[in-house]
Amino acid sequence: MRISVISTLTLLATSLLPAQGPGSKDSSPLPLQGKRLPEVSAFNEAGEKIQLQELLKGRHAVIVFGCLT
Amino acid sequence: MQPVTIAERLAHISAAKQKLGTRIPWLADTMENDLKHAFGDRNNSEFVISPEGKVLIARAWSDPEALRSDLEKLVGKAETLTKVSDLDRPEAIVDSAHTKVATGIVPRLERPAGSEALVVKALPSAKDLPLYLKLRAEAPKSLGRDGGGTMHLSFSLDPIHRTHWNNLAPAMRYSVSSSGDTTVTPSSGEAAKVTAADADRDPRDFLVEVDLGESRDPLRISVSFFACDDDDKWCNAITQEFEISWEVDRDAGRIQNRSKGGKGKGGSGRGMKGNATRRMPDPDQLMQRIDRNGDGLIQKDEARGPISERFAEMDADDSGTLSHEELIAWFEKRGR
Incomplete structure (x- = not known):
């Protein structure tokens, strides 16, 4: 089975956001759990606009959100 | 520091891939942050999606161990295990490590209590230059409600563009243009001259008093500064413009553990009060x-x-x- 892991660059707000570490994580589920993947667009690394549903269709995928700065 | 164009977001991805040495695909959100909003507005969340497009796991905070367990249940164990601790991960993807330009030498000004980030638009450069400078404007919510208060302006050079302040040239200046009966005091200002180093990358902070009057029109700020690129290929006089709207920017992120900066003089706004560093719940x-x-x-x-x-x-x-x-x-x- 193929797994696609995608890091999603969304906010990039600040380098001062706390790093992940013990005690700082909340593993509680978000309301989206159990629902259909939202119909939403994003940009791939080449700067092309893509539909997330199309990109992930037919395989397990992991999406991880993060801030880089 | 927020990228303000898709090109900047893609530049961050490129820097991250190079620094992390990863082949994992990356996505950049739209400038309207559609992806972030659709997935619950969390900065470090993670999701497992089924081949049929169902969200199997929606975790508010990324948990690599739990994720590994999830994936093992779904698709079986991996032949070769790589733990996070096996990776040589940098503290920051886009940072100042590539340069010896000074940091931490310009004192920061404390934000007014209860401040929240306002919506700031960086206007395109007349010469189509990169938007080297970023502005974060913060004010208490009471400013919009009561029509007046203190606003904190913080101008930072975006490390993705690898530039620094040229302290041998005149200091950074801002000038505010307001419409209607809105007044900003002081309506112009100049950062204190930095003498501790010929070049640095510290933010330049100002505090201004705002009286909105009856108007809620955006405020326009013009900034002039001298910057050099980190490879010492050019030093230029640069002008940028920003527009501040009187609404809270829910996508602006939060600032934690702000450094107090080092010795030196602050901007020509109000006096520095020092930062609150007392122990308190996070x-x-x-x-x-x-x-x-x-x-x-x-x-x-x-x-x-x-x-x-x-x-x-x-x-x-x-x-x-x-x-x-x-x-x-x-x-x-x-x-x-």
Whole structure:
């Protein structure tokens, strides 16, 4: 089975956001759990606009959100 | 520091891939942050999606161990295990490590209590130059409600463009253009001359008093500064313009553990008061734990324990919700 892991660059707000570490994580589920993947667009690394549903269709995928700065 | 164009977001991805040496595909959100909003507005969340497009796992905070367990249940164990601790991960993807330009030498100005980031638009450069300078404007919510108050302006050179202040040239200047009966005092200002180093990358902070009057039109700020690129290929005089709207930017992120900066003189705004560094509960962790619906606010029915008991006291603007900034303000007030 193929797994696609995608890091999603969304906010990039600040380098001062706390790093992940013990005690700082909340593993509680978000309301989206159990629902259909939202119909939403994003940009791939080449700067092309893509539909997330199309990109992930037919395989397990992991999406991880993060801030880089 | 927020990228303000898709090109900048893609540049961050490129830097991250190079620095992390990863082949994992990356996505950049739209400039309207559609992806972030659709997935619950969390900065470090993670999701497992089925081949049929169903969200199997939606975790508010990324948990690599739990994720590994999830994936093993779904598709079996991996032949070769790589742990996070096996990786040589840098602290920051885009940082100043490539240069010896000074940092931490310009004091920071404290933000007014209860400040929240306002919507700031970086206007395109007339010469189509990169938007080297970024502005973060913050003010208490009471400014919009009462029509006046103190606003904190912080101008930072974006490290993705690898530039630094040229301290041998005149210091950075700003000038405000307001419409209607809005007044900003001072309407122009100049950063204090930095003599500790010929070049640095520290933000330039200012505090201004705003009287909105009847107008709620955006404020336009023009900034002139001298910058050099980190490879010493050019030094130029640069002008950029920003537009500040009187609405809270829910996508602006939060600032934690702001450095106090080092020795030197601050900007020509009001005096530096020093930063609050007292021990207090981490508002970010509290927000992550309590904000169950993920809207970035603590609703009254989400609050538990001491937060619930003191909700009205903490809700400074009587909005019926607690913002991250209200949590900080309340804990800072209690620590004094």
